[in-house]
Amino acid sequence: MDFFANFIAGFTVALQPLNITFCFLGVFTGTLIGVLPGIGPVGTMAILLPVTYGIPPTTAIIMLAGIYYGAQYGGSTTSILVNIPGEAASVITCLDGYQMARKGRAGPALGIAAFGSFIAGTLGVIGLQLLAPPLVSVALKFGPPEYFSLMLLGFVILTYLAQKSMVKALLTAGVGVVLGTIGLDTMTGMPRFTFNIPELLDGVGLAPLAMGLFGISEILLNVEKKMKQELLTTRVKGLLPNLEDWRRSIWAILRGTGSGFFLGILPGGGAVLGSFVSYALEKRVSKNPEEFGKGAIEGVAAPEAANNAASQGAFIPLLTLGIPANVVMAILLGALMIHNITPGPMLVKEHPQLFWGVISSMYLGNVMLIILNLPLIGLWVQLLRIPYSLLFPLILFICLIGAYVINNSTVDVLMMFVFGVVGYFMRKFEYEPAPMVLAYVLTPLLENALRQSLILSDGSFGIFMRRPISAGCLIIAAFLLLSSLLPMLRKKRETLVAEAEKDE
Secondary structure, three states: OHHHHHHHHHHHHHOOHHHHHHHHHHHHHHHHHHHOOOOHHHHHHHHHHHHHHHOOHHHHHHHHHHHHHHHHHHHHHHHHHOOOOOOHHHOOHHHHHHHHHHOOOHHHHHHHHHHHHHHHHHHHHHHHHHHHHHHHHHHOOOOHHHHHHHHHHHHHHHHHOOOOOHHHHHHHHHHHHHHHHOEEOOOOOOEEOOOOOHHHOOOOOHHHHHHHHHHHHHHHHHHOOOOOOOOOOOOOOOOOOOHHHHHHHHHHHHHHHHHHHHHHHOOOOHHHHHHHHHHHHHHHHOOOHHHOOOOOOHHHHHHHHHHHHHHHHOHHHHHHHOOOOOHHHHHHHHHHHHOOOOOOOOHHHHOHHHHHHHHHHHHHHHHHHHHHHOOOHHHHHHHOOOOHHHHHHHHHHHHHHHHHHHHOOHHHHHHHHHHHHHHHHHHHOOOOOHHHHHHHHHHHHHHHHHHHHHHHOOOOOOHHHHOHHHHHHHHHHHHHHHHHHHHHHHHHHHHHHHHHHHHO
16 A cells, blocks of 8 residues: 555656656757767766756756666667777677667667666666565664664775776775865864865765766866777668567566676676676577577666666665665765755654655656657767767856856866866876765765774774674674785785795
8 A cells, every 4th residue: 555655646746747747858868978978977967967967856856867877778879880889788688789770670679779678677666666665664673873884884885896806996985985084074063185275175066976977077088099980881770679679688687687686786796797797697598599699679768778787786785775776876865965865764753755756756767768768869969970079068168157056166177177187197096086086975875884883882893793684784894805905915925925035
């Protein structure tokens, strides 16, 4: 009964004209930036973050969420037509999607990608609606020690699953922790690391930080690349997959939905990992694995379903525990905090219209996306012809306006450019910016939970080990850190021993 009551209440919010409008703007923008290689959903959400300041929080989150899961739809278009993934989660779609296009089957490839995304997105929203309330009831039993340990574990998992070196991920996370402490101390009111700059009393802004690290740095990286724009000359026709295509794809879509959804819930999982795992799974269970990489339609259906389901699953830890599962969720967490809304178990009680409204809007968003992605394929193909020499200056212009209008401050614009240059060199030297943003967003929450825990225990750190859930989280976090660092230390020791023996 509660399920249907919440379902109706959510749609009452989602169907408000303002929310429908911004839901459409979100999914349309998401599809657009998914089609155009370059900026990605993180950079786009960071650029549009200032827009959310003047609209209601529910409307703002509906729009930002639409950008995220909308990008998963759009990314398949470039993967299939030009062998360039518009979004990182669509990298694996290139393998079979482009081969299908070369064989004259671009239409069915695009069709199954759109239908698979719709099915997975819808099932993912149902899973979100079913799993979120029970998790909230469990989370209500958490105290400050459990929250501190759980957030610490989530952060360790994110760095543990870093695409590059874990040591580098930890270093960038350390910088993020320092950035998160800049400003007035929430308990004492004393300024920290402000260097007598008045604009830093409120801390480093999330928008300049994210726009710099993901928007400006992406522009700088792309400007120095020689990016060739080659469109497939084959005419796109026959978007509706035939019965044989559906027979081969339906179980791949369902398996991709299941694996993607649960990987999306895990910190560090997300759409990218979900798409790769689902592709590997389909190749393993297939009766004809040799067809993969040569135009197997299952190789398009499974990853496209997985990345959309993962984008829905990632909302569960954010909305119920207040813990972002990936950097996109960290941007959403920051957006909620800007509107003085703290995500977590009390969100559903204190802001039910936001909680259920955002979830219900995803049903509408998925319907909008299937409408946008099938009839407008021709439009998306034409957008691929936009020269990068025009696209990147436009993105830079939007970043400049966005950074300035937040506080009408040139300091924010300067910070954005500083972080843009920092992000550029970080990527050049293979330092991932995502752990820095996650650490920046989580640091205030971690610090408050740590201080509250120590107040409860009269300054004793033993409180973290006396609580079973807290102790379990800390033990797992320690194990993950040691399991990653010990092999590196052992390898370094062996290298030193070998060099010493060589000198002798």
